[in-house]
Structures are given as structure tokens and as C-alpha cells.
Amino acid sequence: MASASSLEIAVLGLLKEGPMHGYEIRKRLGVTLGPLWTVSFGSLYPCLRRLRKSGLVQEKTTDGADRRRRKAATSTKTRRSRKVYEITPEGETHFFTELEEGAVYDTDTFQTRFAFFRYLSKEARIGLLERRKVHLQEKLIEFRDSLQTAKERIDAYTMQLIEHGMEATEQDIRWLERLIDNERTGEGGSGPTGSTRNR
Amino acid sequence: MASASSLEIAVLGLLKEGPMHGYEIRKRLGVTLGPLWTVSFGSLYPCLRRLRKSGLVQEKTTDGADRRRRKAATSTKTRRSRKVYEITPEGETHFFTELEEGAVYDTDTFQTRFAFFRYLSKEARIGLLERRKVHLQEKLIEFRDSLQTAKERIDAYTMQLIEHGMEATEQDIRWLERLIDNERTGEGGSGPTGSTRNR
DNA sequence: GTTAGCATGTAAGGAGTTACATGATTTT
DNA sequence: AAAATCATGTAACTCCTTACATGCTAAC
Numbered sequence: 001m002a003s004a005s006s007l008e009i010a011v012l013g014l015l016k017e018g019p020m021h022g023y024e025i026r027k028r029l030g031v032t033l034g035p036l037w038t039v040s041f042g043s044l045y046p047c048l049r050r051l052r053k054s055g056l057v058q059e060k061t062t063d064g065a066d067r068r069r070r071k072a073a074t075s076t077k078t079r080r081s082r083k084v085y086e087i088t089p090e091g092e093t094h095f096f097t098e099l100e101e102g103a104v105y106d107t108d109t110f111q112t113r114f115a116f117f118r119y120l121s122k123e124a125r126i127g128l129l130e131r132r133k134v135h136l137q138e139k140l141i142e143f144r145d146s147l148q149t150a151k152e153r154i155d156a157y158t159m160q161l162i163e164h165g166m167e168a169t170e171q172d173i174r175w176l177e178r179l180i181d182n183e184r185t186g187e188g189g190s191g192p193t194g195s196t197r198n199r
Numbered sequence: 200m201a202s203a204s205s206l207e208i209a210v211l212g213l214l215k216e217g218p219m220h221g222y223e224i225r226k227r228l229g230v231t232l233g234p235l236w237t238v239s240f241g242s243l244y245p246c247l248r249r250l251r252k253s254g255l256v257q258e259k260t261t262d263g264a265d266r267r268r269r270k271a272a273t274s275t276k277t278r279r280s281r282k283v284y285e286i287t288p289e290g291e292t293h294f295f296t297e298l299e300e301g302a303v304y305d306t307d308t309f310q311t312r313f314a315f316f317r318y319l320s321k322e323a324r325i326g327l328l329e330r331r332k333v334h335l336q337e338k339l340i341e342f343r344d345s346l347q348t349a350k351e352r353i354d355a356y357t358m359q360l361i362e363h364g365m366e367a368t369e370q371d372i373r374w375l376e377r378l379i380d381n382e383r384t385g386e387g388g389s390g391p392t393g394s395t396r397n398r
Numbered sequence: 399g400t401t402a403g404c405a406t407g408t409a410a411g412g413a414g415t416t417a418c419a420t421g422a423t424t425t426t
Numbered sequence: 427a428a429a430a431t432c433a434t435g436t437a438a439c440t441c442c443t444t445a446c447a448t449g450c451t452a453a454c
Contacts, residue, residue: 005413023433031353034361035345036338043414045435081422082433117356139235146234154230157316162233164374171370175363204441222405242442244407280450281405 004098006112007039007047012056012087012095013116019060019086022048033115048085056091060084100124104132126183133176140169203297205311206238206246211255211286211294212315218259218285221247232314247284255290259283299323303331325382332375339368 004012014020014028026044029037051057087095099120102113110132117125143166147159154162203211213219213227225243228236250256286294298319301312309331316324342365346358353361 007413021433022435031345031349032357034357034364035341036364040415041434042416042436047413049435111360114360115354115357118354142234146229150230155314155317158231158233158314160378161310161313164371165233165235167374168367168370171367172363175366179359206441220405221407239443240406241408241444246441248407 004094005047006108007043008051008056009095009098009102009112010037010115011044011047011051012091013099013112013119015057015085015087016092016095016119019084021082021084023082025085033112048083051091052085055088056094057085058088060086095119100128102128104128104135122183122186126180129176129180129183133173133180136169136173136176140166140173143169203293204246205307206242207250207255208294208297208301208311209236209314210243210246210250211290212298212311212318214256214284214286215291215294215318218283220281220283222281224284232311247282250290251284253289254287255293256284257287259285294318299327301327303327303334321382321385325379328375328379328382332372332379335368335372335375339365339372342368 010029010033011025014025014032020028022041022044025048026039026041029039048057052059096119099113099116102109104110110128113128117128120128143162147162209228209232210224213224213231219227221240221243224247225238225240228238247256251258295318298312298315301308303309303312309327312327316327319327342361346361
């Protein structure tokens with residue numbers, strides 16, 4: 001069971017909220033992970049097949065009436081035969097393991113974990129945030145070294161690029177520091193922790 | 200001649216400074232495009248082959264002494280047979296076309312163009328910066344709509360993700376505005392334009 | 399003489415995309 | 427009846443990566 005892609009994690013995390021079919025998963029991805037995270041069907045359906053083959057999700061056995069046999073359904077929308085997937089116990093285990101152990105070196109990977117932070121303990125959340133912070137600080141040092149070493153040889157535009165990269169990284173670090181602070185003080189009002197377990 | 204990848208543009212741009220072999224190109228990419236831009240050889244060499252087949256670069260005919268025939272060279276480092284590439288006139292044309300017409304929707308694509316801004320006219324530079332700015336402003340609107348539409352349904356952590364995404368985008372826009380301003384005022388001190396044509 | 403660094407290249411594979419193919423249901 | 431939307435899936439392609447294979451030259 002090789003390390004899962006961000007998409008696999010996101011699908012598992014979404015299915016934890018309840019059984020869903022592919023088309024719906026795609027729509028919800030944009031809501032849960034931010035409007036910029038979109039996935040094509042050509043990527044999503046093969047992903048679902050992989051997850052099913054690994055036993056991390058399964059096709060839901062349509063409880064009660066068999067959808068396919070009904071004609072002219074009673075207001076319950078029938079539509080085309082949809083495959084509704086649900087997460088398996090193995091999928092849950094895998095999801096939690098991946099969520100905690102996930103690499104923090106890649107922005108996408110980190111953001112995918114972050115979007116499902118509500119499923120982690122406060123300690124695990126702080127751990128991931130700290131690891132991400134350390135990584136960004138190392139990145140910042142790389143930027144500084146690069147400026148130091150190449151100072152004379154680099155183009156003014158490259159300089160702008162590097163300086164802007166540093167500013168963006170510094171802003172990311174400040175964001176992480178605020179989040180860590182929020183977690184530590186337990187926050188008592190509109191903060192993250194207990195909220196939005198809306199299901 | 201399909202639209203070139205960022206790597207192809209970067210290689211052509213680097214070769215405009217003078218003939219180079221693959222190993223050296225890789226080292227210089229990090230200097231010109233910032234420390235985070237690295238490419239593996241497994242990606243670079245096939246790219247060079249593609250560029251040669253398209254006639255955008257050519258193997259330099261070793262002027263003067265033929266490297267391979269010399270034994271025990273006279274202090275000039277011989278090393279292993281290296282293939283030195285140089286940009287062709289077609290490559291130059293292609294480079295300029297791609298540089299000006301390049302998409303601004305993708306961060307990598309834009310940054311690659313930006314790193315070679317010194318080869319563009321002030322008007323072309325301002326044009327690209329403005330197009331990038333418009334794109335980021337549209338992205339910002341997408342973020343805002345997403346918050347508006349999903350307000351009630353989204354998790355507090357997703358909210359943090361979206362808000363941070365917006366802050367980062369706003370910072371990017373301010374950076375672009377500063378750059379546009381610099382270009383317009385023609386800047387008279389340490390600004391971009393005339394500097395660093397150091398070769 | 400062995401290790402480190404310079405130098406080029408191939409093979410396999412991962413993770414995504416677009417375009418295509420198909421078909422059901424709802425709205426106009 | 428046509429068009430839009432819901433719904434699933436495959437095929438071909440892109441662009442990158444890691445791991446491997448090879449070999450030269452300089453330094454210890």
C-alpha cells in the first residue's frame with residue numbers, strides 16, 4: 001500500500017462525511033479544499049477504482065429498494081445508474097495514518113491534510129503545523145543563501161522573483177504561527193476545534 | 200510546433216547568454232529562476248533532444264581544435280565528451296514569441312517568462328504584468344464567491360485555507376502593482392531595465 | 399587505485415490532463 | 427424534439443520523477 005496521493009486522501013476524507021458518488025465528490029472537492037482545487041473525471045474515476053481495488057472504499061449495497069429496477073421513481077431522483085461509494089474500516093485507518101504522517105514539503109500535500117484537520121487531535125495538528133513551519137524556514141534559508149551566493153551574477157528580475165518568494169514564504173510562516181497559537185490557547189469563540197462536525 | 204513547456208523556454212533563454220552543455224544548464228537554472236527551480240537530468244536531456252529535433256538549438260561545431268581527438272589537453276579542461284548546444288535563429292524567434300504570448304494563468308509559466316523580462320520591451324513587460332494582475336484579481340473573486348456561497352457549510356479549517364489563499368493572492372497583486380509602477384516611471388536607480396546585460 | 403565530481407543518457411512509472419464515447423433524465 | 431445537466435468511463439498524451447547504466451577525469 002504505497003503512499004497515497006493527495007487526491008486519494010481527499011476522496012477518503014470526503015467519504016467520511018457519508019456515502020457519495022463520483023460526480024458529487026468532484027463538486028464537493030471544490031467546496032472543502034478551496035475553489036482552486038479541481039479534478040477532472042479522467043483522474044477521479046481511475047482513483048476511485050484504485051481505492052476500491054485496495055479495499056479502502058466499497059460500492060454501497062443499495063439499501064431497501066434496488067435503484068435499477070424501479071421505473072418512474074416516487075419523487076426520489078433516480079437518474080442514471082450511479083455508483084455510490086462508502087469508506088471501509090480499512091479506509092478509515094489508512095486515512096488517519098496518512099493524515100498524521102503526511103509530508104509537509106509539498107504545498108498541495110500539506111493543504112489536503114489541513115482541510116481535514118478536524119479529524120486530528122490537537123497534538124497531531126500542532127505537530128503538523130510545526131513541521132510545516134520548520135520546512136518553510138529551511139526554504140527561507142535556501143532563498144537567503146541563493147541571494148548571498150549569486151548576488152553579483154543575477155538579473156534584477158530574478159532578484160525580484162527571489163525577494164517576492166521570500167516575502168510569500170514569510171507570510172506563510174506568520175500564518176502558521178497564528179494557527180499554532182490558536183491551537184495552543186484552545187481558543188474559545190469562533191475558532192476551529194469543536195465546530196463544524198456538521199454531520 | 201506546439202506551445203513550449205516552461206523548461207524549453209528556460210533552456211532557450213539560458214542559451215541566449217551563450218553556448219552551454221546540459222550539465223551546466225542544470226546548474227544555471229537554479230541561479231536564474233530562483234533556488235526552488237530544479238530539474239532532473241532525466242527531464243533535461245530529453246528536452247534538449249526535442250529542441251534539437253525541432254531545430255531550435257544545435258550542437259555547436261567545436262571551433263578550432265576537435266576536442267575528441269586531443270589527448271592530454273593543454274590545461275584547457277577536456278573532461279568527458281560534452282555536447283555543447285547553441286540557440287539557432289529559429290530558436291531565438293520561437294523564444295521571443297513564446298515569451299510575449301505566454302499564458303499568465305499558471306504561476307510556473309509566468310515566473311519563467313518573468314525571469315527573462317530583460318529580453319522584452321517595456322511595453323511587452325507591462326502587458327504581461329497587467330495580464331497576470333487581471334488573472335489574479337479574477338482568482339480573488341472566485342475565492343470571495345466561494346466564501347459567499349459555501350459560508351454555512353464549510354469547515355473552520357477550510358475557511359482558514361481560503362482566507363490565507365486570498366491574503367497570498369492580494370500580496371501577489373500588490374507585488375505586480377509595484378512592478379508595473381517601476382516599469383512606468385522608468386525608474387532611475389537600482390531598477391530593472393538597463394542593468395545586468397552582463398555578458 | 400579508489401573515491402568524488404563531471405557528463406550523458408535510458409527505462410519505468412506516477413499523476414495528472416483533454417478528448418472522446420456513452421447513456422439517462424430533466425428542462426425548455 | 428432538442429438541449430442541458432447528470433453520470434460514468436476509456437484512451438492517448440504530457441511532463442515530470444527516480445533509478446539505473448555508462449564512462450571520463452581529478453584528487454586523495
